Amino acid sequence: MKFSPFFTTNTSVSIVMLKVLLALVPGIIAYVWAFGSGIVVSLILASATALLAEAAVLQLRNRPVMPFLLDGSALVTAWLLALALPPIAPWWLVVVGTLIAIVIAKHLYGGLGQNPFNPAMVAYAALLISFPVIMTQWPVPLELTTIKLSFIEQWQYIFNHVLPSGVGFDAMSSATPLDYLKTQLKMHHTMEDIHQAKFFGMFAGKGAEIVASMYLLGGLYLLHQRIISWHIPVAFLTTLAVISGVFHWVNPAHFSAPLFHLLGGATMLCAFFIATDPVSGATTPKGKLIFAAGIAVLTWLIRTYGGYPDGVAFAVLLMNILVPLIDANTQPRVFGHSK
Amino acid sequence: MSFNLSDIFKFPGGVHPPEHKVESTTQPIRTLPLPKKLVLPLRQHIGHIPKILVQVGDHVLKGQLLAEAHGHVSAAVHASTSGKVTAIDEQVIPHPSGLPDLCITLEADGKDEWLKHAPLDYLNMERSELIRRIAESGIVGLGGATFPTHVKLRPDAKHPVSTLILNGAECEPYITCDDLLMRERADEIVHGAMIMQMLLGSTECLIGLEDNKPEAVVAMNAAVAKANFNAKVVVVPTLYPSGDSRRLIALLTGKESPAKGRTTEIGVQCFNVATAQSLYRFIAHGETIVSRIVTLTGNVAQPGNYDALLGTSVRDLLQAAGGIRDNTDDYVMGGPMMGFSLPSVDVPMTKAMNCVIASTPDLFPPPPMEMPCIRCVACADACPVNLQPQELYWYSKSSNLEKAQEYQLFDCIECGCCSYVCPSHIPLVQYYRYAKSETIAQERAKRSADLARIRNDERLARIEREKLERAKKHAERTAKSENSGDNNEKKAAIEAAMARAKEQKETITPQNVENVSANVAAEIAAVDAARVQAAEKPE
Numbered sequence A: 001m002k003f004s005p006f007f008t009t010n011t012s013v014s015i016v017m018l019k020v021l022l023a024l025v026p027g028i029i030a031y032v033w034a035f036g037s038g039i040v041v042s043l044i045l046a047s048a049t050a051l052l053a054e055a056a057v058l059q060l061r062n063r064p065v066m067p068f069l070l071d072g073s074a075l076v077t078a079w080l081l082a083l084a085l086p087p088i089a090p091w092w093l094v095v096v097g098t099l100i101a102i103v104i105a106k107h108l109y110g111g112l113g114q115n116p117f118n119p120a121m122v123a124y125a126a127l128l129i130s131f132p133v134i135m136t137q138w139p140v141p142l143e144l145t146t147i148k149l150s151f152i153e154q155w156q157y158i159f160n161h162v163l164p165s166g167v168g169f170d171a172m173s174s175a176t177p178l179d180y181l182k183t184q185l186k187m188h189h190t191m192e193d194i195h196q197a198k199f200f201g202m203f204a205g206k207g208a209e210i211v212a213s214m215y216l217l218g219g220l221y222l223l224h225q226r227i228i229s230w231h232i233p234v235a236f237l238t239t240l241a242v243i244s245g246v247f248h249w250v251n252p253a254h255f256s257a258p259l260f261h262l263l264g265g266a267t268m269l270c271a272f273f274i275a276t277d278p279v280s281g282a283t284t285p286k287g288k289l290i291f292a293a294g295i296a297v298l299t300w301l302i303r304t305y306g307g308y309p310d311g312v313a314f315a316v317l318l319m320n321i322l323v324p325l326i327d328a329n330t331q332p333r334v335f336g337h338s339k
Numbered sequence B: 001m002s003f004n005l006s007d008i009f010k011f012p013g014g015v016h017p018p019e020h021k022v023e024s025t026t027q028p029i030r031t032l033p034l035p036k037k038l039v040l041p042l043r044q045h046i047g048h049i050p051k052i053l054v055q056v057g058d059h060v061l062k063g064q065l066l067a068e069a070h071g072h073v074s075a076a077v078h079a080s081t082s083g084k085v086t087a088i089d090e091q092v093i094p095h096p097s098g099l100p101d102l103c104i105t106l107e108a109d110g111k112d113e114w115l116k117h118a119p120l121d122y123l124n125m126e127r128s129e130l131i132r133r134i135a136e137s138g139i140v141g142l143g144g145a146t147f148p149t150h151v152k153l154r155p156d157a158k159h160p161v162s163t164l165i166l167n168g169a170e171c172e173p174y175i176t177c178d179d180l181l182m183r184e185r186a187d188e189i190v191h192g193a194m195i196m197q198m199l200l201g202s203t204e205c206l207i208g209l210e211d212n213k214p215e216a217v218v219a220m221n222a223a224v225a226k227a228n229f230n231a232k233v234v235v236v237p238t239l240y241p242s243g244d245s246r247r248l249i250a251l252l253t254g255k256e257s258p259a260k261g262r263t264t265e266i267g268v269q270c271f272n273v274a275t276a277q278s279l280y281r282f283i284a285h286g287e288t289i290v291s292r293i294v295t296l297t298g299n300v301a302q303p304g305n306y307d308a309l310l311g312t313s314v315r316d317l318l319q320a321a322g323g324i325r326d327n328t329d330d331y332v333m334g335g336p337m338m339g340f341s342l343p344s345v346d347v348p349m350t351k352a353m354n355c356v357i358a359s360t361p362d363l364f365p366p367p368p369m370e371m372p373c374i375r376c377v378a379c380a381d382a383c384p385v386n387l388q389p390q391e392l393y394w395y396s397k398s399s400n401l402e403k404a405q406e407y408q409l410f411d412c413i414e415c416g417c418c419s420y421v422c423p424s425h426i427p428l429v430q431y432y433r434y435a436k437s438e439t440i441a442q443e444r445a446k447r448s449a450d451l452a453r454i455r456n457d458e459r460l461a462r463i464e465r466e467k468l469e470r471a472k473k474h475a476e477r478t479a480k481s482e483n484s485g486d487n488n489e490k491k492a493a494i495e496a497a498m499a500r501a502k503e504q505k506e507t508i509t510p511q512n513v514e515n516v517s518a519n520v521a522a523e524i525a526a527v528d529a530a531r532v533q534a535a536e537k538p539e
């Protein structure tokens, strides 16, 4: 016997996840263009690890493997983590990170839909705490270097830590702009001087700002497809812009400009792909605004005063903790009720 | 009479399922041949079961009262053709529970002879008398809600009605009976509305239609103009469930009816267009309700709308629609969003039956595997009541019924929008039906447990009292010979017992069981059956 409604829309978790992956593609292309093909190696590594781990855990948990493998959620987690990690990180970092995300952050909490924390961010934070040095070494934008590693060379470097002869690691890596900025500020250099550094682009890190713009583009696609609602990106970006804007206006020598914050670090990735993770985020309209604004404030605080280069991961995880509280206190008014 | 689009308000959520209305609107309303046998369930409405007035073997005429409205909320049942009463027994009725209910079976004599009837001189009638007569008409809400119409027309000094709304939105996919009725019998609908306006004393009349029925809009506008009736035909955007009365009221007036109250508390009363038309037929011609228009669609040879006598079996209906085509595996009564599978194709057509869809596995495929909720809140965005379906699902699934009620489970209208959009294919509404029925069943169990305790206390008290009385009587008897006060005493005792019994009966009925959807009622029946079984099982 069937029950009403007798038909449903032609949608599924797989389609939703597929669209998210699709929305990441422009950002990935820009990434390759700006930093070389190392990121592709990381993406492949993370995807393979995620699918294998997912399949193994599902088998262990006695759940149907195929439907859950095909739901695409493991791939989304893998891609987000890979995109958050430095693309010249050794292979095992990607693998360990993905395992943490899938096995611990997702399945130990009950699998799809049950995890209170964003799995990719759990893994990122765990890696950052455990391997701080590797996690802060980023490739120099291709534009600024004559060293252009081929895909095979990238592959070799990532797996065997072997660089072509004559190329030193220092020549191809550097701190991230966010990181650099913080160290320089500590050395009492002014913002203007710091921005003279060669890896600063128009607003933020050279190359990185293009990648960020492409994430924005992908995010607009998700909005258009109604995979995400406007609340989280808008509240997150506006709050970040306002708070950084106010401080920048008060003391431009000491505080970065809003655009630096918006196009730098993982801001755009967070706004459209990470903070918008439905499972671990707030669900009510008002709750989403509070949740996203909270992430923005924490991100800015950690970036400005914290010990880590970027604050997005910790900000998201901290706000994840508050989600049940936020949701419970922001229930919308039910039709026909006075409040 | 034109209406500005900017005057239309909004309700939250809503979805756009494929309409499938074209199939059944190409032909005018057709009349069904007279069937040989008609089965009339006594309960074709919300409320008390009516009182049977006939006996097996009686010959009755078309339109003759078979059972009269009994109690405050109840509706009469009439013979839908002339013939002989051949049975009064329980038969399977069109209800998702598949449980039998009391029905009167008529064998048609083929003459289809009307009982003598005449128009009502309603302009010169006391209003209360008119309402009483309407109560005899058997008219109930024909949009599917089947609430007795005369109850909604009763004057209520506390909540005067200023706005009368006619519901011609017909937002469910597949159903087109109101559309066709408006196209073909707009005049009768409008005259019915004028009578309602007079009875309610309302000053404004709004007629709401979705913009996917342009022919009906033209017809209704023409009828309103012809009748010189001060009503506005309001065209609302096609968005399911705009035809839900509270949603339609919000669309047309911008007002939200209180969740726990009636629409009259905001001065609005809402009727389906077919209800208005039936009222007109009764007032202007004296015709009680013996037929209705039903959409027969889906996998039938000749989809369309049919004017059929109440009590006609669904099998006969489908036969008239050219018969079903191959692969039909199910019959859905109502629309695909809120309807239910008929327990059998031999159930009779009732006042609630606005549509039957012959379905195939292709038409309504079994849903894909249920996945976990990913909290995407597509459901919340679609909910027209602004509920949080994902929370309700969570609490219903874990049987945390109190929490579910806190999240306003009982405000859910079971429209199906949430299930419709859920990417995880969770049958959300089914979970809510379960949670609602479980809540009601638990409440009822609690009440009867309380009742059992009271009964036991009473029994102990009675034993005590009887002991005392015996002692007293004994003492009296020894004092003087018996007198004849006994009879009175017995009477008083009987009366007291009866009062007690009555009181008990009232306490057993839980409040909201009368107004739940048929689907929930079916769930309750299932829960009760399970309970009985569990109780019967030896420990």
Ligand code: SF4
Residues within 6 Å of the ligand: B372, B373, B374, B375, B376, B377, B378, B379, B380, B389, B390, B393, B418, B421, B422, B423, B424, B425, B426, B428
């Ligand atoms: S639409 Fe389905 S998956 Fe999404 S929140 Fe609602 S119940 Fe969960």
Ligand code: SF4
Residues within 6 Å of the ligand: B379, B382, B383, B384, B385, B386, B387, B389, B392, B411, B412, B413, B414, B415, B416, B417, B418, B419, B428, B429, B432
């Ligand atoms: S079925 Fe209930 S919860 Fe679901 S959309 Fe309709 S009213 Fe909301």
